[in-house]
Amino acid sequence: MNEPIREAAPSKPRLPRGVRLKHDETRGEWLLLAPERVVKADAIAVAILQRCDGEATFDAIVDDLAATFSADRARVEADVRALLDDLAAKRMVDL
Amino acid sequence: MNADAKRIPAPVGLLAELTHRCPLGCPYCSNPPALEPRSDELDTAIWKDVFSQAAALGVLHAHLSGGEPAARRDLVEIVAHCAKVGLYTNLITSGVGLTEALVNALAEAGLDHAQLSIQDSEAGSADRIAGYEGAFARKQSAAAWIARAGLPLTVNAVIHRANVQRAGKMVELAVALGARRVEVAHTQYYGWAMINRAALMPTAAQAETAIAEVEALRKTYAGVIVIDHVIPDYHARYPKACMGGWGKRGLNVTPSGKALPCHAAETIPGLEFWNVRERSLEDIWFNSPAFNAFRGTDWMREPCRSCDRQTIDYGGCRCQALALAGDAREADPVCHLSPHHGKVADVAAEASSEIPEYAYRRMKLFEPAQ
Ligand code: SF4
Numbered sequence: 001m002n003e004p005i006r007e008a009a010p011s012k013p014r015l016p017r018g019v020r021l022k023h024d025e026t027r028g029e030w031l032l033l034a035p036e037r038v039v040k041a042d043a044i045a046v047a048i049l050q051r052c053d054g055e056a057t058f059d060a061i062v063d064d065l066a067a068t069f070s071a072d073r074a075r076v077e078a079d080v081r082a083l084l085d086d087l088a089a090k091r092m093v094d095l
Numbered sequence: 096m097n098a099d100a101k102r103i104p105a106p107v108g109l110l111a112e113l114t115h116r117c118p119l120g121c122p123y124c125s126n127p128p129a130l131e132p133r134s135d136e137l138d139t140a141i142w143k144d145v146f147s148q149a150a151a152l153g154v155l156h157a158h159l160s161g162g163e164p165a166a167r168r169d170l171v172e173i174v175a176h177c178a179k180v181g182l183y184t185n186l187i188t189s190g191v192g193l194t195e196a197l198v199n200a201l202a203e204a205g206l207d208h209a210q211l212s213i214q215d216s217e218a219g220s221a222d223r224i225a226g227y228e229g230a231f232a233r234k235q236s237a238a239a240w241i242a243r244a245g246l247p248l249t250v251n252a253v254i255h256r257a258n259v260q261r262a263g264k265m266v267e268l269a270v271a272l273g274a275r276r277v278e279v280a281h282t283q284y285y286g287w288a289m290i291n292r293a294a295l296m297p298t299a300a301q302a303e304t305a306i307a308e309v310e311a312l313r314k315t316y317a318g319v320i321v322i323d324h325v326i327p328d329y330h331a332r333y334p335k336a337c338m339g340g341w342g343k344r345g346l347n348v349t350p351s352g353k354a355l356p357c358h359a360a361e362t363i364p365g366l367e368f369w370n371v372r373e374r375s376l377e378d379i380w381f382n383s384p385a386f387n388a389f390r391g392t393d394w395m396r397e398p399c400r401s402c403d404r405q406t407i408d409y410g411g412c413r414c415q416a417l418a419l420a421g422d423a424r425e426a427d428p429v430c431h432l433s434p435h436h437g438k439v440a441d442v443a444a445e446a447s448s449e450i451p452e453y454a455y456r457r458m459k460l461f462e463p464a465q
């Protein structure tokens with residue numbers, strides 16, 4: 001059970017049941033909801049998390065983001081990895 | 096929108112005490128000593144309306160609690176409604192009263208998450224604490240049904256003298272039950288827990304050992320289970336922000352519809368509570384005297400008034416200030432700056448490691464049969 005968070009290479013990240021990305025009308029912002037937790041999601045986080053559908057691989061998500069935002073792939077990869085590792089440690093993303 | 100809406104943030108959470116009925120009798124229960132009878136409970140239509148209003152007001156999390164919420168026959172209908180209006184819906188359950196069919200129906204209705212209480216990691220002690228023979232075994236089944244239904248699970252363990260030696264074991268049990276998150280909370284002395292304080296409070300040494308044990312497990316289980324740890328007030332230097340600040344983040348609605356800023360607020364004399372039967376949730380949140388009584392920092396006296404932690408802990412728990420310092424406007428005596436801090440030390444010093452009889456949480460003796 002106690003395996004460390006894997007290197008993201010072949011993974012297909014997804015939001016597990018019980019974690020929801022929601023646009024909150026009252027506060028006018030995107031939020032990631034989990035039990036007893038509310039995390040504000042900025043535009044980059046939203047773009048990443050919307051692609052974490054359990055079907056796209058980590059690499060495909062990075063390619064897609066780099067293409068969509070015409071950004072440097074290495075930068076994008078570092079951002080995606082940092083966000084997903086952080087959320088995985090909080091058990092808010094399954095890698 | 097109300098003019099105050101600019102100043103007062105929208106509530107994040109609604110804790111709905113759907114019923115005070117519960118098959119268990121945990122002596123640490125935070126429900127009030129005078130439990131509300133079934134005949135006073137809000138009906139399905141009113142609860143649904145409350146959840147619709149909550150979503151419109153900005154509430155994100157709906158916590159369906161009690162008592163045991165599964166004692167309500169309309170639980171599935173309520174969950175379906177919460178899901179429909181977009182609330183993140185969390186069931187807070189003892190597990191007793193759930194069936195596999197009910198768990199599946201709740202999952203189907205859109206429940207987001209379940210939180211299951213455990214009383215101990217050993218069956219005999221767990222059942223004694225709950226005052227219910229066989230509760231431990233039924234909770235194991237409930238956890239398995241929740242996992243099979245694909246619902247994420249949090250296990251909640253309240254720590255007190257009878258189980259303080261097994262705080263770490265309870266985290267291990269939570270992992271074995273498949274929980275993604277475990278809440279290890281040292282007893283907060285409200286409601287029935289206050290009545291049982293002398294039987295529940297562990298010694299400082301016991302509490303410290305338990306805290307260290309649980310903290311050490313954070314590393315062991317990193318990435319496996321998230322540990323939320325509520326350490327005991329009575330051995331701390333500073334108080335906790337009650338409910339994240341009075342009237343700031345959340346509200347409770349009791350089975351009969353009273354809206355409370357925190358679950359123990361009714362112990363404070365002179366507060367006027369409004370009822371969801373008579374007022375809108377928006378009106379209650381922004382304008383009810385009880386919510387405005389301790390909002391922000393204007394109500395504070397010394398030492399809080401000139402303290403730079405006043406917007407960190409908001410002077411701590413109002414109910415605890417009342418219980419220990421005799422006035423809800425005082426600093427929470429848990430704070431070492433409070434002139435009444437000595438009373439906390441006195442109570443803490445009384446703690447022993449023996450386990451006396453409990454006053455089990457029960458409805459009134461002569462309540463009509465249900
Ligand atoms: S703490 Fe125990 S008695 Fe109180 S509502 Fe929960 S399960 Fe029932």
Ligand code: SF4
Pocket residue numbers: 333334398399400402403404405406408409410411426427430431432433
């Ligand atoms: S004096 Fe009041 S505000 Fe300051 S730390 Fe103590 S309780 Fe908190």
